[in-house]
Amino acid sequence: MLELSILGFLAEEPLHGYELKERITALSGHVRPVSDGALYPAITRLVTAGKLDQRTEDGAGAAPRRVLSLTAKGREDLLERLRRPKQVEITDQVRFNTLLAFLRLLPDRREQAAVLRRRLDFLELPTSFFYAADGPVSAEEAGDLFRQGMLRVARATGQAERAWLTEAIEVLDQPS
Numbered sequence: 001m002l003e004l005s006i007l008g009f010l011a012e013e014p015l016h017g018y019e020l021k022e023r024i025t026a027l028s029g030h031v032r033p034v035s036d037g038a039l040y041p042a043i044t045r046l047v048t049a050g051k052l053d054q055r056t057e058d059g060a061g062a063a064p065r066r067v068l069s070l071t072a073k074g075r076e077d078l079l080e081r082l083r084r085p086k087q088v089e090i091t092d093q094v095r096f097n098t099l100l101a102f103l104r105l106l107p108d109r110r111e112q113a114a115v116l117r118r119r120l121d122f123l124e125l126p127t128s129f130f131y132a133a134d135g136p137v138s139a140e141e142a143g144d145l146f147r148q149g150m151l152r153v154a155r156a157t158g159q160a161e162r163a164w165l166t167e168a169i170e171v172l173d174q175p176s
Contacts, residue, residue, distance in 0.1 A: 001028070001033075001089070001094075001095050001098045002024070002034070002038060002039065003042055003045075003046060003081075004054075004078070004089075004098055004102065005024045005027060005028070005101075006039075006042060006043060006046060006068075007046070007051065007070060007074055007077060007081070007102075008078060008101060008102035008105065009024065010052065010068055010069060010074070010100075011070050011075060011102070011105050012068040013076055014067050014068060014070075015041070015067070015068055015071035016057070016065040016066060016067050016068065017040065017043065017065070017066055017068065018065070019070065020039070020041055020043075021036070022025045022031075022112065023033055023160035024039070026103055027088065027097075027098060028094055028097070028098055029147050030086070031094045032085050032094060039159045041066065044121070046074065047068075049073070049115075050071060050073045051070070051071055051073050051074030051149070052068050052069065052070060052071060052076075053068070053069045053070075053071055054066045054067065054068050054069075055069075056081055065159050078102070078105065079105070079106060079107075082099065082102060082103055082106040082111075082115070083106060083111050083115075084107065085089035085099050085115060085118075087111055087129070088116075089121050090118045090122055092133050096119055099115065101151050103115060103116075109173075109176060110172070112172050113169050113173055113176075115167075116165050116168055116169050116172070117169060119161075119165060120162060120165040120166065122160060122168070123158055123165070124162070125164050128136075128151065129147070129149060129150055129151065130142065132153075139152045139155060142149040
């Protein structure tokens with residue numbers, strides 16, 4: 001997801017490393033912190049693969065800074081990642097939110113809707129944080145106040161997300 005975030009933010013505009021890190025941190029750093037030890041090797045991999053260009057500019061202070069921009073190859077990779085996300089990017093909430101942050105960059109509304117349908121299909125499956133022999137445990141079946149709270153919040157969040165996904169798919173399915 002770090003590479004998707006890098007490609008996505010650089011599809012919007014060229015950025016230097018610090019600006020890029022700040023944007024990625026704002027997107028998901030509260031859940032998954034972004035360290036320099038992860039960010040800069042990912043940038044190096046993408047530059048080496050020809051997906052990013054970098055140039056040096058004078059910095060605000062004395063030190064020059066690297067400005068990164070997306071190449072045509074990087075844009076192709078970004079669009080492919082958006083078209084065909086891995087299953088974990090559909091099922092994991094934080095990863096899916098990262099995908100959503102850049103899904104507008106995918107130019108085909110049908111492809112956007114297809115990604116949202118995958119998430120909606122996943123959310124329709126019965127699930128829980130807790131399981132008994134006969135399946136998922138509901139909030140009403142949970143044994144304590146705190147597990148009931150977890151399950152009730154998850155249920156409400158899931159209902160809200162399913163409603164939004166349904167509305168968004170309807171909008172995307174309309175002729176443009």
